[in-house]
Amino acid sequence: MSTDHHHNPGFIAKYVFSVDHKVIGIQYAVTALLFLFFGFCLMMMMRFQLAYPGEEIPVIGGLLAGALDPDTGGFLHNLAASLVSSDGFLLPEGYNVLGAMHGTIMVFLGVVPLAVGGFGNYVMPLQIGAPDMAFPKLNMASYWVFLAGGIVMLVSFFLPQGAAQSGWTSYPPLSVISPGQTMWLIGMVLLITSSLLGSVNFIVTIIHLRAEGLSFFRLPFFVWAQFVTAFLLLLAFPPLEAAGVLQLMDRVAGTSFFMPTGLVVANEVLNVAGEGNPLLWQHLFWFLAHPEVYVLILPALGIVAEVIANNTRKPLWGYRSMVYSTIFLGFMSFIVWAHHMFMTGMGETMSIFFQTTTMIISVPSVIILTALVISLWGSSIRFTVPMLFALSFLPMFAIGGLTGLPLGLAAADIHLHDTYYVIGHFHYVVAPGTLMALFAGIYYWYPKATGRKMNTMLGHMHFWGSFIFLNAVFMPMFFQGMAGVSRRLYDQTLYYHGDAVQSLTRMSSWGAWCLGIAQIPFIINFFASLWMGKKANDNPWEATTLEWSTPTPPPHGNFTTVPVVVCGPYEYSPPDKPDGFTPQMTANA
Amino acid sequence: MSVAEIKYIDKPHPITGLTNGKLGIWLFLASEVMLFGALFSSLILLRVGSSDWPHGKNILDVPLATLNTIILITSSVTMVMAWASLKMDRFDKFKLYMGATIALSCAFLVIKFFEYSPKFSHYEAFLKPAAVSKYEDHLTGKASISGHIEKQTDDEIVFKPDTPKGDHGADHGAEHDGHAEHAEITIDRADIHRLTSFGPWHSNFLGIYFTMTGLHGLHIIGGIVVNAWLLFPGSVMFRKERERFEGRVECAGLYWHFVDLVWIFLFPTLYLL
Amino acid sequence: MAEHAHDIAKHVKVYIVIFAVLMVLTLVTVGVSYLELSIMSAVIVAMFVASIKGSLVACYFMHLIDERKIIYWVLALTVFFFIVLMAIPSLDVHSGEGVVVNR
Numbered sequence: 032m033s034t035d036h037h038h039n040p041g042f043i044a045k046y047v048f049s050v051d052h053k054v055i056g057i058q059y060a061v062t063a064l065l066f067l068f069f070g071f072c073l074m075m076m077m078r079f080q081l082a083y084p085g086e087e088i089p090v091i092g093g094l095l096a097g098a099l100d101p102d103t104g105g106f107l108h109n110l111a112a113s114l115v116s117s118d119g120f121l122l123p124e125g126y127n128v129l130g131a132m133h134g135t136i137m138v139f140l141g142v143v144p145l146a147v148g149g150f151g152n153y154v155m156p157l158q159i160g161a162p163d164m165a166f167p168k169l170n171m172a173s174y175w176v177f178l179a180g181g182i183v184m185l186v187s188f189f190l191p192q193g194a195a196q197s198g199w200t201s202y203p204p205l206s207v208i209s210p211g212q213t214m215w216l217i218g219m220v221l222l223i224t225s226s227l228l229g230s231v232n233f234i235v236t237i238i239h240l241r242a243e244g245l246s247f248f249r250l251p252f253f254v255w256a257q258f259v260t261a262f263l264l265l266l267a268f269p270p271l272e273a274a275g276v277l278q279l280m281d282r283v284a285g286t287s288f289f290m291p292t293g294l295v296v297a298n299e300v301l302n303v304a305g306e307g308n309p310l311l312w313q314h315l316f317w318f319l320a321h322p323e324v325y326v327l328i329l330p331a332l333g334i335v336a337e338v339i340a341n342n343t344r345k346p347l348w349g350y351r352s353m354v355y356s357t358i359f360l361g362f363m364s365f366i367v368w369a370h371h372m373f374m375t376g377m378g379e380t381m382s383i384f385f386q387t388t389t390m391i392i393s394v395p396s397v398i399i400l401t402a403l404v405i406s407l408w409g410s411s412i413r414f415t416v417p418m419l420f421a422l423s424f425l426p427m428f429a430i431g432g433l434t435g436l437p438l439g440l441a442a443a444d445i446h447l448h449d450t451y452y453v454i455g456h457f458h459y460v461v462a463p464g465t466l467m468a469l470f471a472g473i474y475y476w477y478p479k480a481t482g483r484k485m486n487t488m489l490g491h492m493h494f495w496g497s498f499i500f501l502n503a504v505f506m507p508m509f510f511q512g513m514a515g516v517s518r519r520l521y522d523q524t525l526y527y528h529g530d531a532v533q534s535l536t537r538m539s540s541w542g543a544w545c546l547g548i549a550q551i552p553f554i555i556n557f558f559a560s561l562w563m564g565k566k567a568n569d570n571p572w573e574a575t576t577l578e579w580s581t582p583t584p585p586p587h588g589n590f591t592t593v594p595v596v597v598c599g600p601y602e603y604s605p606p607d608k609p610d611g612f613t614p615q616m617t618a619n620a
Numbered sequence: 621m622s623v624a625e626i627k628y629i630d631k632p633h634p635i636t637g638l639t640n641g642k643l644g645i646w647l648f649l650a651s652e653v654m655l656f657g658a659l660f661s662s663l664i665l666l667r668v669g670s671s672d673w674p675h676g677k678n679i680l681d682v683p684l685a686t687l688n689t690i691i692l693i694t695s696s697v698t699m700v701m702a703w704a705s706l707k708m709d710r711f712d713k714f715k716l717y718m719g720a721t722i723a724l725s726c727a728f729l730v731i732k733f734f735e736y737s738p739k740f741s742h743y744e745a746f747l748k749p750a751a752v753s754k755y756e757d758h759l760t761g762k763a764s765i766s767g768h769i770e771k772q773t774d775d776e777i778v779f780k781p782d783t784p785k786g787d788h789g790a791d792h793g794a795e796h797d798g799h800a801e802h803a804e805i806t807i808d809r810a811d812i813h814r815l816t817s818f819g820p821w822h823s824n825f826l827g828i829y830f831t832m833t834g835l836h837g838l839h840i841i842g843g844i845v846v847n848a849w850l851l852f853p854g855s856v857m858f859r860k861e862r863e864r865f866e867g868r869v870e871c872a873g874l875y876w877h878f879v880d881l882v883w884i885f886l887f888p889t890l891y892l893l
Numbered sequence: 894m895a896e897h898a899h900d901i902a903k904h905v906k907v908y909i910v911i912f913a914v915l916m917v918l919t920l921v922t923v924g925v926s927y928l929e930l931s932i933m934s935a936v937i938v939a940m941f942v943a944s945i946k947g948s949l950v951a952c953y954f955m956h957l958i959d960e961r962k963i964i965y966w967v968l969a970l971t972v973f974f975f976i977v978l979m980a981i982p983s984l985d986v987h988s989g990e991g992v993v994v995n996r
Contacts, residue, residue, distance in 0.1 A: 892935075
């Protein structure tokens with residue numbers, strides 16, 4: 032199986048400092064899943080404070096309060112002191128830490144590394160018939176820089192000043208004066224560097240290393256999604272890196288790029304030069320962070336497209352319009368960022384401009400979603416576990432997208448801005464949306480990566496649990512938001528309008544904890560199937576794309592023969608063999 | 621050809637006409653454009669929003685920066701000559717030009733050091749509004765006095781002020797104004813609203829100056845590392861995989877010219893305007 | 894691009910000319926800064942000279958004048974987003990006006 036050219040590397044070279052895109056992809060995916068789990072745990076603690084303000088957090092509260100004992104070691108003491116009081120309930124500062132780090136970890140250390148670093152790295156070269164990424168060593172560097180960034184974020188919890196507290200958006204001037212932010216900025220600079228290395232690699236690989244006969248319009252939609260995503264990462268991330276450097280200078284070198292003149296902190300005028308502009312950060316941040324939304328969603332759409340084509344046994348409806356929409360989406364995503372800033376006193380002309388671009392950008396998203404829904408028409412669907420996740424993605428993403436429209440209209444945004452409605456909106460896009468698609472991807476490609484299928488029973492338990500409880504968590508947030516409850520409140524019961532909808536908060540919280548329980552079958556399934564799963568052959572899903580035409584798991588170099596592509600990506604049920612499919616790759620063994 | 625071989629490492633792709641490395645470096649430079657672009661954009665925004673943006677000439681050392689511009693452009697020429705020498709099969713000349721490039725880049729950094737360091741011993745004392753009249757004789761239109769600190773106690777600071785700025789374009793950084801005729805001024809600490817050296821914390825102008833030239837300096841250091849590697853350990857590749865080595869030198873060159881290009885815009889923006 | 898040695902020799906001559914032009918333009922831009930122009934014209938002149946210098950470096954040292962199509966595409970895309978990025982300050986200026994008018 033393995034090519035004769037290659038000597039047998041030792042364990043460390045093969046699995047730790049590997050340059051093989053498949054190993055790096057798995058490293059990314061596993062690390063990202065761990066971070067997702069960690070970020071989820073942070074959120075479950077937050078949800079307890081929200082549901083039962085000022086009560087002791089069960090188990091964890093007591094444990095952390097125990098570590099507050101001055102005799103215990105420094106690092107644990109730091110962690111506990113930044114989060115809980117001596118009674119074991121969450122401090123307001125601790126709540127801010129959890130909120131900021133939940134967002135940062137989920138977006139930058141969870142979803143993006145899983146969708147791009149994990150799936151992109153593992154699947155994309157296989158799907159285009161490449162032996163590896165164009166720059167394997169750069170690929171390895173990208174993972175290790177990412178890991179370093181993740182470790183910096185984690186370590187910040189154990190330092191005396193605690194982790195960052197100013198939200199994942201880190202708006203100055205608050206972020207510049209609050210403790211813990213420096214580590215966050217260092218971590219972000221590392222993460223951005225990592226994704227820059229990755230995106231260069233992805234683009235060169237897709238342009239140069241496609242197999243013979245694999246023209247751009249024969250690329251699986253997933254590859255297109257990764258291609259556009261890589262451009263977004265390449266061109267949108269550097270401005271945030273610049274902003275990160277500026278904020279780091281504000282904190283470390285005492286500059287005042289984001290600090291207005293005469294800022295009073297703790298009753299004293301801050302001794303800085305002043306004349307800075309806090310809005311500059313918002314512009315640079317959202318210049319990245321809106322394209323970032325599409326970085327989160329495009330790979331998910333790619334996965335869903337693959338799974339739907341495979342399980343409907345039909346070519347995707349409107350493949351080309353989906354591709355054009357994706358390109359247009361990527362392009363437009365750079366000129367909508369200020370719709371996050373309608374409330375910053377922008378002029379009317381600018382509001383109208385960004386309102387218009389925001390409405391325009393919803394068109395290609397709707398085209399893609401519609402194409403996927405129409406693809407279902409008249410097919411005899413195989414309801415496999417990945418297909419269940421992919422199907423649930425469609426309405427969930429639709430809810431996420433449609434609830435975004437009122438936020439894109441300045442007039443409606445005035446009421447809804449910074450309320451739970453916003454939280455509900457973007458979580459519908461990212462959690463029941465992207466995350467469900469990523470789960471679909473895991474169930475779909477797990478057999479290729481490990482040689483064994485995941486258990487269907489446990490898969491169904493995982494799916495129905497996640498589907499129901501994700502909605503239970505996020506649906507109430509729309510109503511809370513419309514009732515006017517602000518996001519980032521430590522205790523909403525202190526306000527009359529918040530107290531009135533406290534029951535919705537409890538529902539969300541119980542939903543979140545049940546959602547946690549619903550992940551147990553997945554965790555068991557993920558590990559147990561490594562040894563106990565049903566053995567999978569090379570093409571267990573009877574799929575057409577190239578990754579299924581190579582041995583399972585693929586050898587070093589990916590293909591045993593040089594792949595030659597003869598047709599489009601989704602030749603399911605072709606006229607000459609109505610029950611079959613035509614693989615993209617010829618079997619010229 | 622082995623299945624596992626990655627193509628287009630040394631030979632260009634038939635359609636794009638580029639090697640992997642060259643396409644990669646251009647994409648990387650595209651992201652660098654956005655990185656420095658964001659900083660330029662920030663600079664413009666801060667400058668437009670500022671009530672008192674200094675004239676770069678009056679604070680920064682234009683002669684040293686001009687010298688540095690000349691050095692950096694020269695290094696760009698030696699870099700492209702190094703690549704051309706390889707193409708003309710003159711490995712000896714490649715070594716010479718590459719060595720010159722590295723030497724010039726080190727010279728750039730040394731000059732940068734001499735440009736930076738005086739800023740940290742040069743102070744400006746911003747006076748409280750009420751105290752302005754007290755020092756009126758020493759002020760040149762601003763409510764602040766800048767110069768070098770001669771002596772300081774808990775209550776007072778003895779300043780040796782700069783020669784008046786503005787028309788003379790005097791640079792305070794350089795030490796040659798040691799024989800300034802201006803007498804020392806003693807300032808009550810109680811009259812000072814804010815005392816700061818001319819480091820990045822002094823003002824947004826100096827902040828963005830240090831940030832941008834600092835980041836540019838880091839790029840210079842990166843270039844030195846890459847070029848030194850290509851000159852010494854990396855050059856064995858010339859004998860074994862010549863085309864690949866030429867490709868690497870070309871990519872390093874593209875990066876280096878980009879660093880030069882950034883400086884070409886930084887220089888007038890920070891020092892001359 | 895398989896250039897022959899004598900093509901390269903021609904290139905080298907071009908490099909020397911460009912070098913000289915860059916040196917002259919450097920002195921010009923420094924010289925102009927002592928003319929005490931109004932800020933607007935100073936900015937225009939300085940950026941004009943810098944753009945010429947930058948284009949010379951990009952076109953000749955980086956060989957952009959004779960480059961593959963795909964690089965032009967990548968750069969065109971970058972330039973578009975770069976322009977968007979440069980629009981940020983104008984956005985902020987407008988926002989300032991908006992606030993003042995409403996007061």
